[in-house]
Every structure is written in C-alpha cells, then in structure tokens.
Amino acid sequence: MSIKQDLRQLLKPYYLFNILLSLSYIAFKRLPVLCNYFFQTDQCEFEGRETEILFFLIIVVMIRTRKAGSVSMISYLSSSFIYTKIANLILWFNADILMGIVYGIIFIFVAFIFPEPTYSGADQVVYFRGAENLEEELQKDKQVTWLVTFYAVWNPACVNFAPIFSKLSNEYGLENLKFGKIDIGRHPEAAKKYQVNDSSFSKQLPTVVLFKEAKEVMRRPIPDGKKSFVKFPFSEESIKNVFGLNCLYDEAKNQSKTKRRLKAD
Structure with a gap:
C-alpha cells in the first residue's frame, strides 16, 4: 500500500477514533488547558507510575507488531491499537475511577460502531x-x-x-x-x-x-x-x-x- 493510500485509509472513522483513543491520556495530561481542568493541577507532567506504563507500552507494541509481521504504517497501527487502548484504560482508571469508566464505555462503543475496515474489492x-x-x-x-x-x-x-x-x-x-x-x-x-x-x-x-x-x-x-x-x-x-x-x-x-x-x- 502506498503512502497516499495509507493516508486515505487513515481518514476512515475506525482509524480516526482509535488514534484519538490511543493518544487521549497523553493529550489530556500534557496539554495545560485540558490538564488543569480534568486533573485539577498545574503540574502537567507524567508521574513515575505513568511513565513506567507508557514505557512498557512502547516495548509491548514494538514486540507484538514485529511478531505480527506488520510491514506498513496501517499494519503497525492496526496491530498496536488494542495495546495502546488498554494502556490508556489503565492510566485513566489510575487517575480517576469515573474517568476510567467513561473511557471504557467509549472504548466499547467505538469497537462496536466502527469495526476495522476490510478489503472491499472483488476476490476469488x-x-x-x-x-x-x-x-x-x-x-x-x-x-x-x-x-x-x-x-x-x-x-x-x-x-x-x-x-x-x-x-x-x-x-x-x-x-x-x-x-x-x-x-x-x-x-x-x-x-x-x-x-x-x-x-x-x-x-x-x-x-x-x-x-x-x-x-x-x-x-x-x-x-x-x-x-x-x-x-x-x-x-x-x-x-x-x-x-x-x-x-x-x-x-x-x-x-x-x-x-x-x-x-x-
């Protein structure tokens, strides 16, 4: 798949919503306005436990995508989404149980409403x-x-x-x-x-x-x-x-x- 095709594929709801879910905790914790409102703090930095979870996530994603034989950007994303979303779920629950529950509901809702796109062309x-x-x-x-x-x-x-x-x-x-x-x-x-x-x-x-x-x-x-x-x-x-x-x-x-x-x- 070419870069243009990859970028076109990324515009599909499945990829857009999963990328947002995968980056949600990092965005909310690091962006001052969101951090100040949701975490009630001026210290918009990762804590030790959060850093450990994110570091472990990077290692797991690298290992699993290599084992999956991913050879393109889309393949890497598809292989890593489940791990990034679970890591986000843990981080949200660790920060606040209510926010963890809300994230979990969104996680399940997106999975049902926007399944992964499959090849839609003819096959034999x-x-x-x-x-x-x-x-x-x-x-x-x-x-x-x-x-x-x-x-x-x-x-x-x-x-x-x-x-x-x-x-x-x-x-x-x-x-x-x-x-x-x-x-x-x-x-x-x-x-x-x-x-x-x-x-x-x-x-x-x-x-x-x-x-x-x-x-x-x-x-x-x-x-x-x-x-x-x-x-x-x-x-x-x-x-x-x-x-x-x-x-x-x-x-x-x-x-x-x-x-x-x-x-x-």
Whole structure:
C-alpha cells in the first residue's frame, strides 16, 4: 500500500477514533488547558507510575507488531491499537475511577460502531470447511494449483494479511490457479494434519501453502534448524516473489490454452 493510500485509509472513522483513543491520556495530561481542568493541577507532567506504563507500552507494541509481521504504517497501527487502548484504560482508571469508566464505555462503543475496515474489492478466495473439504478439492482436479492460507480470525497478522491475499486472488486467480483459506481456529483438525501451530503464541500464523498436483511443494513461514520459524514478511511483493505467482499465472494460462486447443481438435 502506498503512502497516499495509507493516508486515505487513515481518514476512515475506525482509524480516526482509535488514534484519538490511543493518544487521549497523553493529550489530556500534557496539554495545560485540558490538564488543569480534568486533573485539577498545574503540574502537567507524567508521574513515575505513568511513565513506567507508557514505557512498557512502547516495548509491548514494538514486540507484538514485529511478531505480527506488520510491514506498513496501517499494519503497525492496526496491530498496536488494542495495546495502546488498554494502556490508556489503565492510566485513566489510575487517575480517576469515573474517568476510567467513561473511557471504557467509549472504548466499547467505538469497537462496536466502527469495526476495522476490510478489503472491499472483488476476490476469488474459496473458504474450506475443514481438512477433509480441502483434501477433496485438491484431489478433484490435480491439474489445479492451489495457494492456501491457514489462518485464525483472532490473530493480528492474519487480519493484516487478509486484504493482501484477497487482492492477489483477484489479480492471479484462474480456473486452474486457485486461492483458498481455512480457519484453523474453527477447524483444528486441519491445523493438526498440515502441521500448523494454532496456539496464541504461534509463529506460524498465517501459514501459506502452495499445492501442485494435490501435493504440498512450498510453504511460508518455514522452520529453521532450531525448531523455530524464520520470520516472513507477509507483504504483496513477498508472496509474489517467493511463490513465483507471475510464473504460476503464465503456466496456468498456457495450460488452459493447450487444454482448449486439444478440445477444439
């Protein structure tokens, strides 16, 4: 996503309200007029406990966004909002219980009224209902190449990757080059069969697997020699380059042409 697209995305209510909620305590505590009125003090400085909470928040956001594989400004913001808002909730309750309750009500209200925007363009993603459904589809026509994402709806990295995968399916999808997704939170047997760790500490979410002739030929992320997983940036360009989508697309197109020509003969 370009900088212009990022800025356009930031104008959507979800991002505007969440940025305001994330910066609310800092703004109210540091701006003299607001500080004097709400905190009844002329000392508009952070106290020791407040500084500790904010410092801890910075560390948590940095770690979690790196684990989420965030690669753009929007991704970083989306990954960090929940942590910044919880930190603000703690700070507001620490300052005044009533203000903490008011902030909590606004927090919940915004979450329900302004959900995170999702990719609204066309896509060609097939959603599988478990491991058996995926296996049936793979065996149905072994000439079809499948790129399948194993994901969980609660995982920030999966949420960030969803619009990218949808966009790629729309750009590269053909009758013999298809894109699929399977929610391993709802279908844990698929996670077990395809060896994808679905725990909350998993470094395998999302996992993208390429199937050719009904067999797995490549996946990301992949384990290193120490039973850990090599971090993979789930960006549009990374998926295109690592899985060779341009080559797969050309192969699939040529295969379709040959098939039509043979039928005509």
